[in-house]
Amino acid sequence: MADGLFDQFKDWYEKRHDYARDWKARTGGQVVATMCTYTAEELLIAAGMLPVRVLGAHEPQNVTEPHIFGMFCPFCRDSLAQGLLGRFDYAEGVTLTQSCIQYRQTFSSWRSNVPSVKWDYYVPMPNDVQSPHARKAHYAEIQAFRTFLSALTGKELTDAMLHEATDVVDENRRLLRQLFDYRKEANPKVTGVEALYASLTAQFVDKKEHNEQLKKVLAALPSRPMDRKEGVRFMTIGSENDDVAFMAMVESVGSTIVIDDQCSGTRYFWNESMKDADPVKRIAERYCDRPACPTKDYPAHTRFDHVLGLAKDYNARAAIFLQQKFCDPHEGDYPDLKEHLEKNGIPTLFLEFDITNPIGPFRIRVEAMLETLSEEELF
């Protein structure tokens, strides 16, 4: 849209490293590279740090082969490449909360081989979050992370500090939900590309600053005129996706992306913490309760109905699987999730993503999908 309403988010996204350097110069705080959206940012924020999620650059690279296998997912390889190429040289720390084994290896390679790393911390969050022991275990891990950060900064992280940080992060989640609610409407006032810019930037911009920007956008949205055609309403499903060029292509050929189940989108911010006097419990349980990534979704597949619910709530006509090549957890879910959606009237398209993606062939597939969905009788 030409009104520039989302330009600040776009600018932050395109100059994310400049933003982090500037934040550091402004505040004197530490920057921490985070590697999974299960990372409890609340703790880092309470410690006066800026959590910056590691995203790829979608450009060819040749630096990761000595460290991780070529058959690791492209997002892991691209993420590690950014560290090895010095793009995060402003980040003192790096942290990962356990999700998939490929990410774990990426984290290990990062902390061993990126020279600017001064400290690292791994949170062994249980993958079996459905276990009756998971909450207690994760509570202990969050407490241990808190103790580590207190020792690192030489400043105790008090309950009040944790509550304050959690309130700020919860506000961010709430505002993003409000922004995404606009996508339920016919010809929504927020495009898929714009929503992606908003949810991605929340993962590396100072939350208070991000909240203020979200409030400005939310205030302007009710009167925003939409001069584009809605076309077919798509949902996207997958792991991480920040391929803006792909999203823009999809929305340029007669469609609008109205919702997602991705960690670059809704899975990152969907649920707030429950109110509790114990801030560690608030934080730990929030991450156990969030919409699950496939690595943490067994024995029951809770995400299948969650994804279908999103598709229905946002009136998605069809879904596109953005499958990171070699991403075993998502590939494992794919056949059953596809069947679940299609049985419930949501046709699907499968596209395999790599570090760089062939926009031309992808465009043909998306256009073919649109033609199969066309109500127009050709004959």
Added chain:
Amino acid sequence: MITAGIDMGSRSIKVVLVEELKVDGAPALKYGVKKSHIMMPGDLDQDVAADKAYNEALAAAGLKKEDVKAVFATGAGRKQVAFATEGVTEMTAGAKGANFMFPMCRTVVDVGAEEGRGMKTDAEGKAVDFAGNEKCAAGAGSFAEAMSRALQMTLKEFGEASLKSDKSIPMNAQCTVFAESEVVSLIHSSTPKNDIAKAVLDAVASRVCAMVRRVGIEGEVVLIGGMVHNAGFVQSLKTAMGVDTVSLPDMPEYISALGCALIAAERQH
């Protein structure tokens, strides 16, 4: 009424002119092929080549541009056809054309130079699902072409040689370059050329079949695209898919252009 379909393939440009036929008492409109024309663009720019191929087709049919009600384009280079009224994807065009030739067709396998794909079609010839090969030539005609070069055979000889083999040699390579290494290894181990040809075509058929299985194999199976001319591939595909019959159109490389012209005609009503 006459309409045109132009298929801008990676190797050749196909043009089909379709004429609406007046059949008294017929329940539905009928169409017939007025002219089909193929041109290898050589080093011409795609837009120039499209224009040239179209003009050649019109001249061969004795028609002028104003005689044609609508021109639709399909294929990898369809956006380059500046004079096209509209464009449709290869999946939609291929399904329409195959269903026109074989009305009971519900599964279409399209193997051209650079891409293989499978489509499921409904009774009206509308593609309802599809799957294609991803960023790899191993399920496409150019793979077979490269392997036939390695054996110093023409594509036709390659296909015929394959039919003379009763061996099943598995080829593990999934990429054209590595597959060529496997072919060279087989040559060095004195494997008969017939057996190597069959191994290669079995491998292509297996890749294509895997794609088609993603959309499901139903009803009459129709193979379109240039690989129809390769008899060895057709046999390998039947074996891989576990079907007795695969229907083959007479001019398989024109089917997408035909479907495109038919859709153009329908959209005029």
